[in-house]
Each structure stands twice: as C-alpha cells, then as structure tokens.
Amino acid sequence: xxxxxxxxxxxxxxxxxxxxxxxxxxxxxxxxxxxxxxxxxxxxxxxxxxxxxxxxxxxxxxxxxxxxxxxxxxxxxxxxxxxxxxxxxxxxxxxxxxxxxxxxxxxxxxxxxxxxxxxxxxxxxxxxxxxxxxxxxxxxxxxxxxxxxxxxxxxxxxxxxxxxxxxxxxxxxxxxxxxxxxxxxxxxxxxxxxxxxxxxxxxxxxxxxxxxxxxxxxxxxxxxxxxxxxxxxxxxxxxxxxxxxxxxxxxxxxxxxxxxxxxxxxxxxxxxxxxxxxxxxxxxxxxxxxxxxxxxxxxxxxxxxxxxxxxxxxxxxxxxxxxxxxxxxxxxxxxxxxxxxxxxxxxxxxxxxxxxxxxxxxxxxxxxxxxxxxxxxxxxxxxxxxxxxxxxxxxxxxxxxxxxxxxxxxxxxxxxxxxxxxxxxxxxxxxxxxxxxxxxxxxxxxxxxxxxxxxxxxxxxxxxxxxxxxxxxxxxxxxxxxxxxxxxxxxxxxxxxxxxxxxxxxxxxxxxxxxxxxxxxxxxxxxxxxxxxxxxxxxxxxxxxxxxxxxxxxxxxxxxxxxxxxxxxxxxxxxxxxxxxxxxxxx
Numbered sequence: 001x002x003x004x005x006x007x008x009x010x011x012x013x014x015x016x017x018x019x020x021x022x023x024x025x026x027x028x029x030x031x032x033x034x035x036x037x038x039x040x041x042x043x044x045x046x047x048x049x050x051x052x053x054x055x056x057x058x059x060x061x062x063x064x065x066x067x068x069x070x071x072x073x074x075x076x077x078x079x080x081x082x083x084x085x086x087x088x089x090x091x092x093x094x095x096x097x098x099x100x101x102x103x104x105x106x107x108x109x110x111x112x113x114x115x116x117x118x119x120x121x122x123x124x125x126x127x128x129x130x131x132x133x134x135x136x137x138x139x140x141x142x143x144x145x146x147x148x149x150x151x152x153x154x155x156x157x158x159x160x161x162x163x164x165x166x167x168x169x170x171x172x173x174x175x176x177x178x179x180x181x182x183x184x185x186x187x188x189x190x191x192x193x194x195x196x197x198x199x200x201x202x203x204x205x206x207x208x209x210x211x212x213x214x215x216x217x218x219x220x221x222x223x224x225x226x227x228x229x230x231x232x233x234x235x236x237x238x239x240x241x242x243x244x245x246x247x248x249x250x251x252x253x254x255x256x257x258x259x260x261x262x263x264x265x266x267x268x269x270x271x272x273x274x275x276x277x278x279x280x281x282x283x284x285x286x287x288x289x290x291x292x293x294x295x296x297x298x299x300x301x302x303x304x305x306x307x308x309x310x311x312x313x314x315x316x317x318x319x320x321x322x323x324x325x326x327x328x329x330x331x332x333x334x335x336x337x338x339x340x341x342x343x344x345x346x347x348x349x350x351x352x353x354x355x356x357x358x359x360x361x362x363x364x365x366x367x368x369x370x371x372x373x374x375x376x377x378x379x380x381x382x383x384x385x386x387x388x389x390x391x392x393x394x395x396x397x398x399x400x401x402x403x404x405x406x407x408x409x410x411x412x413x414x415x416x417x418x419x420x421x422x423x424x425x426x427x428x429x430x431x432x433x434x435x436x437x438x439x440x441x442x443x444x445x446x447x448x449x450x451x452x453x454x455x456x457x458x459x460x461x462x463x464x465x466x467x468x469x470x471x472x473x474x475x476x477x478x479x480x481x482x483x484x485x486x487x488x489x490x491x492x493x494x495x496x497x498x499x500x501x502x503x504x505x506x507x508x509x510x511x512x513x514x515x516x517x518x519x520x521x522x523x524x525x526x527x528x529x530x531x532x533x534x535x536x537x538x539x540x541x542x543x544x545x546x547x548x549x550x551x552x553x554x555x556x557x558x559x560x561x562x563x564x565x566x567x568x569x570x571x572x573x574x575x576x577x578x579x580x581x582x583x584x585x586x587x
Contacts, residue, residue: 001019001020001021001022001076003018003021004016005078005089006018006019006078006081006085006113008088008133008136008137009081009084009085009088009113009114009120009133010080010113010120011113011119011120011121011122012119012120015080015113015119015120015166015169015170017078017079017080017081017166018078019044019075019076019077019078019079020044020049020075022073022074022075022440023441024072024074024096024441025072025441028072028097029070031068031069031070032069032070032071032072033069033070033071033072033099033100034072034074034096034097034098034099035071035072035073035074035098035099035100035101035102036074036075036076036093036096036098036100036101036102037055037073037074037075037076037077037101037102037103037104038076038077038086038089038090038101038102038103038105039077039086039103039104039105040077040078040079040080040081040082040104040105040107040108040112041077041078041079041080041107041108041316042104042107042315042316042317043055043075043077043103043104043105044075044077044078044079045075045322046079046316047312047316047365047366047369047370047373048319048322048358048362048363048365048366049366049408050362050408050434050438051356051357051358051359051362051434051437051438052319052322052358052362052363052366053075053322054104054317054322054323054325054326054329055073055075055102055326056073056437057322057323057325057326057327057352057356058073058326058329058330059071059073059437059440060352060355060356060357060433060437061326061330061347061352062339063464063468064345064347064460064461064464065339065341065345065346065347066339066341066345067345067463067464067467068467070468070471072440076089076093079166080108080111080112080113080166080170081108081112081113082105082106082108082109082112082113082114082115082189082190082193083105083106083109083189083190083193083194083197084112084113084114084129084133084189084193085112085113085114086103086105086193086194086197087193087194087196087197088133090197090200090201091200094200094201094204094206098206099206099207100206100207100208100209100338101201101206101207101208101209102209102211102291102329103197103208103209103210103211104211104213104291104293104325105194106190106213106270106274106275106278107213107215107268107269107270107315109186109189109190109267109270109274110173110176110182110186110267110268111167111170111171111172111267111268112170113170114129115170115186115189116173116176116182116185116186116189117171117172117173117174117176117182117186117267118170118171118172119169119170119171119172120170121172124185126188126189126192126193164376164377165373165376165377167268167373167376167377167378168376168377168378171266171268171378174224174265174266175224175265175266176265176266176267177226177232177265178232178262178263178265178271183267183271186267187271187273187274187277190274190277191277194210194277194278194281195281195284198210198281198284198285198287198288199285201285201287201288202285202286202287202288205287206287207287207289207336207338208285208287208288208289209289209291209329209332209333209336209338210278210281210282210288210289210290210291211278211290211291211292211293211325211328211329212275212278212279212290212291212292212293212294213270213274213275213278213293213294213315214293214294214297214306214310214311214315214317214321214325215261215269215270215306215311215314215315216269216306216307216308216311216313216314216315217254217257217258217261217305217306217307218241218245218253218257218301218305218306218307218308219307219308219311220311220313220314221235221238222234222235222238222260222261222263222264222265222266223264223265223266223268223378224264224265224266224378225238225263225264225265226263226265232263233263234260234261234263234264234265235260237256237257237259237260237263238256238257238260240252240256241253241254241255241256241257241259241260244256245303245305250303250304250305253303253305254303254304254305257305258272266378268314268315268378269314269315270315275294278290289332289335289336290332291328291329291332292328292332293324293325293328293329294306295328296324296325296327296328296331297310297321297324300324310324312366312370313370313373313374313379316370319358319363319366320353323349323352323353323356326352327349327352330349355461357429357430357431357433357434357437358430358434359394359412359415359427359430359431359434360394360427361394361397361398361401361411361415362398362434364394364395364398365398365399365401365402367398368385368398368399368402369402371384371385372385372402387399393418394415397411397414397415408438409435409438409439412431412434412435413435415431416428416431416432416435416448419431425452425455425456426456428452429449429452429453429455429456432445432448432449432452433449433452433453433461433465435448435449436448436449436465436468440468441472442472443468443469443470443472443473443475446465446466446468446469446472447465447466447469447475447478449461449465450462450463450464450465450466450469450478450481453465454481454485459485459488459489462481462485463482463485463486463489466478466481466482466485467482470482470498474501476501476502476505476507479498479501479502479505480498480502482495482498483495483498483499483502483515486498487519487546487549487551487554488551488553488554490554490557492519492522492523492526493523495519496516496519496520496523499512499515499516499519500516502515502516503516515549518545518548518549519545519549521541521545522542522545522546525538525541525542525545526542529542534565536561536562536563536565536566536569536572537562537571539558539559539561539562539565539572540558540559540562540569540571540572540575542558543555543556543557543558543559543562543572543575544575546558547575547578547579552579552582552583555575555579556576556579559572559575559576559579560572560576563576
C-alpha cells in the first residue's frame, strides 16, 4: 500500500494515518486465494497491530488447514477513516484479482476523516465530498491542497497539535444528539457509501464478507449525556441498565445498555442503526454475506451483554476478542462455501487459541498503549502506567515499541535471540512464527519457524512452514527436511517433488536417486493397494521399501497391517523381527 494513500481523505496531512504494508504477488498463481481487508482501527488490529488482528488469526488458521493453498490476506485498513475510504479503496482494488473482500467498518462514521462530526470535513454534501475526492486523486490537486494548507497555517498561526491523541484531534462536534440532523447525516452517509461498495463488488461478482459491529455496552459509561430530558439521557438509561442487571433482568438490561450507547452524544461507538443497515445489505446484493461478529461476542459475554471480557475500552477487542472476530469470519467462509476444510486437517478454534503465535511483547505493548489511551480524553482515567516499574526483558522491549525507540521488525530478531540464549525453544519458535505471519513473502522466518517446530517435534506445523518457504526460495536443506517429513507421514506423493529437487541439486554423499526409486515403488504399490486393500503381499512390499529407506516407523506400520490380515505371514514376521533388533525401544 502506498504510504501516502490516506492523504487524499484527510484535510490535515498531520492526521493522515499509515496502515500495514503487506505485499502480494504481481501475478497471482493458480493456487493463490487473494483476500483484501477493508476497515478502520479495529480491522487493523489496534492496539496490537502485529498478529493479534483478526486477519492474522485467519491467516494462521487457513495456512495450517490448507497447506497446499496460498492464502494472501492483504489488510488495507487505516485508523481514523470511515466508509468514504472503504469505498475509495474498493474502487481501486477490484483490479487486483481479489477472490474475496472482508469489511468491518462503521465505528468511525462520525469522527473518522470526512465524517459529519470530524475536524477533517469537506462539507455536508456527499456529492461534494465525492467530487473533491475525485479531484484530489490528481497529483496537481494534491500539490495545490498541500500548498493551501501551508499558507493557511502560516496566516492563522493554527497548527495541528500532534501531542493530543488522534481521537481528540478528529472530534469537532463533540455533542451529536440522537436523531439530530447531524446524526441522521451520518446514518445516510454510511448507508449510501456501503450501498455503493456492495453494488460495485456484486457487479464484479466478488464475494463480500461484511461484518456487523461490536462495542462495549456493559462496562463503559456514556462519554457525554444530555441533561435536558431523562428520555434522551444516556446516563439515565445506563443507570437503568445497571439496576436491571443487578436484579437479574438481563433482557431489560441489554435493551437499556444499547439505548444508553445510542444516546451517548460523543459518537465514538456506532449507533445500532448501522448494524440494521449492515444486516439488510446481503438481501440486496447476491455477492454480500453477513458475518455475525456480534452474535459470537454475545455468546461469549455474561448474559449476552458485551463488556470488558472481550473489549478493551469502547470498541477495540482484546486478543481473545480478535480471536472471536476471526472465528466469525471463518465460520462465514464455511457457511457460504468459500472454503471447504477437511475434518482431518481443520484447526478448531480451541486449538487455534493454543497455537496462535502472539508474543508476550506484542501483548504487553497493546496493554501499555491502551492504558495510556485511557489516561487521556475522553476516558480521563487516573494515571496507572508507570514505566519505572517495568523490569523484565519483555516489558522493556514492549515499552521501547510503545515509545517507538525500536521498530517491530528489529525487535523480533532480538527477542528470538534472547529466548535462544535462554534455551527457550518454545518462545523462540513463537517469535519466528509471528514474524513469518507478518512477512509472509520472506522465506527466512518461514524457514526458522519450520526448523524450530521440527526441533519441537511439531512435524505438521514444520511441514507447512517449510512448504511455504520452499515455494518462495527453493533450498536443498528445506527440500531434504520436507522429503523426510512427508515420507515419515506416509505421503510419498508429496515427497517425490522434493526428492526430484534433491537429485537435481545433490550437495551430499547421500544417494537420493535410490530414495527416489524406492519412493516411486511405494507410490505404485499404494496405488495397487487402493484397489486391493486387504492384500498382505502388497503391504509387505511397501514395508520393505520403507525399511530400505530407513523409515522404520512406517515400515513397522505396514508389516503389522499385513500380519493382522494374515497371522501366518512369514515375510511380515521376519521384517518385524529385524525392526525389533534395530529399534528395540519401540514396542
């Protein structure tokens, strides 16, 4: 993504935000499934940014569930933007061969750039905004705009105060009453922009996975409440909700919590009307599928009312919440037949939670960032973050990331070496896997991830990382490990590709030509066995071929199968005796 891509949408260049830079192949290969992600800071993964975002959870799960596929998930989300940017980006990305578009958008509709309550506005008319955006796509218009901004700042003496949080800098109209003219303009803006997005993508027959929105309903008091009339007082309804909750009337509590959120005049949380608009779009456009993120968050919230168990402050999920968000998209993929995982290879959500490679440093950095955010407007919590109390290596590195005194891609190799020096292969592997997700087109950390997983005897994961690394940068060492791994898992059809490479690029004294010949024998024998599955002689021949390749575990497996079918099979008995002599510790 062009680092200046957002400047077209911001009236003050100092507020323009930069997303992540995720590369993808200029020419899409046949096995590649290309997915673009559009949205705001939640979609980007704030405050973690690296690998806790929902699209990284998805990337990891899809990579290991479909090892032979190449999933490219490119996140084009930005902080402080809204549906105008989503629409603008959509118009451009349709030319980049997307197989699907994922959208989570709506929380910034009022204060995101070009929002009706934002400091970064270009007028109230949608036609005017679209016209200005069109003009600003030209470089001459951008030059003129930047020049005018500089002159204006020089004349007025007013400059953007970058010491303030972006939330404060972007919020112009801090009181937008429910059902007011400004409120309704925000609703119409979202509806028309999302209609245009869905219409365009449906016309191009590009599947759209559009998520509804979640926010903290239970554990965040309204920011600004009207004191004129209790019916329109967010504080009044929030108190009613708390009372109903304490009495066990959870249906009433939920209703009042949502009403309190909608009446909050500082509109950093999307009103419920936006979810109704989102829910209606799949019925209007065939290519649009609803992702019910809200439902899965409610299923994992006490009494179905979303709070701090999944949301950090007002709208951004914690790490567990981002995992749930990815689960919502994954289940929608399956529901609408975008993917069809086999039960044998599919990773469950429970397994995903155990294996997702999010480092302690990334987790801590997110915690520190959100703590500092809450000390500022509009939360104004008491100062609780004390950098002087941080002692561990991980804490200090997380602080350095927070203060931007180190870049993430410099921090991770240092962190990996720290764990290696401690002899902590598990955490070193987690770092390598984390960086491999961030730089999916760099074979280096894919190779490290594979090597660490192999050392930890996580052969299935090692195969996946090695396979992706080899696809990017074929190397003898990787081919060697992959051939062995596939033969050890009785998958000679996949091993043959790497054995052919080893024969052509042999750098060792090992006779790979013999291994190749034996592997071809096994493939032919297994083909015959599929048509005659109870033939013990075929099983014996496969066992002997594996024995000659020194693949003792699989040789034993086939010999035992042959003996179960024919208990008097002398060939199988003799082979098992040899195996017992060679590997006496294996029963």
